[in-house]
Amino acid sequence: MLINQPTELYERRFFAVRGVQAGREYYLVNCPFYLLPEIFNDLDNTGIPPSQRAQRVINKTRVKAIEKYLLSNLNGYVFSAATVSIDGDINFESTDGTSNVGLLIVKDRAQYIINDGQHRISAIIDSLKEHRGHEYELLPIIFFNDPGLEMSQQIFTDLNRYTLKPAQSLNILYDTRDDFAKIARTVASDVSFFHDVIEFEKTTISNRSIKLFTLNGIYNATKILLGKRNDSTKKNSSYACDFWEKLGNELNEWQEHFRGKLASSILRQNYLSGHNIFLNSAATIASAAGEAGIGTEEIISIVANEDWRRDNPLWEGRALQNGKITKSNMSLMLTTNILKLRSNISLNERESNAEQLYQQKQRLLK
Incomplete structure (x- = not known):
């Protein structure tokens, strides 16, 4: 006799702060470095047509430079938050009697698309192959709930629309x-x-x-x-x-x-x-x-x-x-x-x- 198995058996839980921008919820979490290779297990997007991507092609030279910076400054590096779209079943549970602080629960089959920070995340993942002493460090990530990833390309465009590199x-x-x-x-x-x-x-x-x-x-x-x-x-x-x-x-x-x-x-x-x-x-x-x-x-x-x-x-x-x-x-x-x-x-x-x-x-x- 066949036994029906749950289609979503596993989930990830992140301590998160919930916010709203332009009527859309976002969630700010601190993600341990050691989880990044599991969540973002395929960052090679070179074979994907530009119209189907939500990011630039990974620049390996830039990744190597960031990795070197990280490993050379383990006691003094600084990384800004990455921005990621989630296509999947998510739920936010408030804790401690506050409506905007709690747990972000993401079902394991969710798809994560990096809108901003792919080189930082790729460099961190590569650095863990060289050195594991910083695997419990935290990277701030802003998650957007984006069913069907319909907004991911627009988020990338909006985030980079007015960026200006310092002189x-x-x-x-x-x-x-x-x-x-x-x-x-x-x-x-x-x-x-x-x-x-x-x-x-x-x-x-x-x-x-x-x-x-x-x-x-x-x-x-x-x-x-x-x-x-x-x-x-x-x-x-x-x-x-x-x-x-x-x-x-x-x-x-x-x-x-x-x-x-x-x-x-x-x-x-x-x-x-x-x-x-x-x-x-x-x-x-x-x-x-x-x-x-x-x-x-x-x-x-x-x-x-x-x-x-x-x-x-x-x-x-x-x-x-x-x-x-x-x-x-x-x-x-x-x-x-x-x-x-x-x-x-x-x-x-x-x-x-x-x-x-x-x-x-x-x-x-x-």
Whole structure:
């Protein structure tokens, strides 16, 4: 004799807080990490057509980066809440005499679709394969009851409609984990030529701004400058500050700007030395000079004595294209090639090939 078996034998229970948005209930729960692989057991959506998905395709590189961040900061990581749609039989039971605090009961055959947070969840799941010590940590998740998953795509769209990634300069300003960020902040505050002229919140500077460089520009150039140095953060900060200070002491246009005789806007308008390509070129040649055994003072003198005016024909096709500054790696290489040749530093194969191609183009233009 056949015995009728219950179709929903198992269920999951989450302590939850119930809320309402636009007339729709949602439930905020804290989900233990160890449950995530069970709930989200198939995150590979690469084979699903975009019209049938409710999320982007998983970016494995991004997942790996988040996993590394988590495992490197187990005592200090921060994850925001994920948002998930549930298609299935759910029930909310109030407890402790309050209507909005209680248990969210989800039948085991329910389907979970991540609307926001798939890379965080995927990274946590992967991290558990490497290390189990954090399996009882909690991830906040906002669950929406979405029968038939009719709203999941719209939820994804709405959540991402007005998102804006913080400017890199602001990230550097607030980042206490990255040693290079700490060094960049020190350079921005301690080098006299950078006082009050660093843009800390944006990655671009308007034409009329009194600011001269962005913090991310200082960060990138100083990272190049330090290159393969293995010194402590304190020593690297001291070296970087000393380099930029000495360069300013030798560079006429920085001196004029520091004395208030040359406005930031005019410096940027008339000189390459008011732009990131100059910082990066100076940092690149200084790093190369250090490896070649050339002293800092000598290389600073070479950089400072170069003619960095934008109307100098030397820079067309290198730092400039039709008079406009370019930000490509090739432009940086061709600009730095000039400094290497001035310093009698041999070009590597890639730099030499780029230089030959540049010279060929110049001959054709004549």
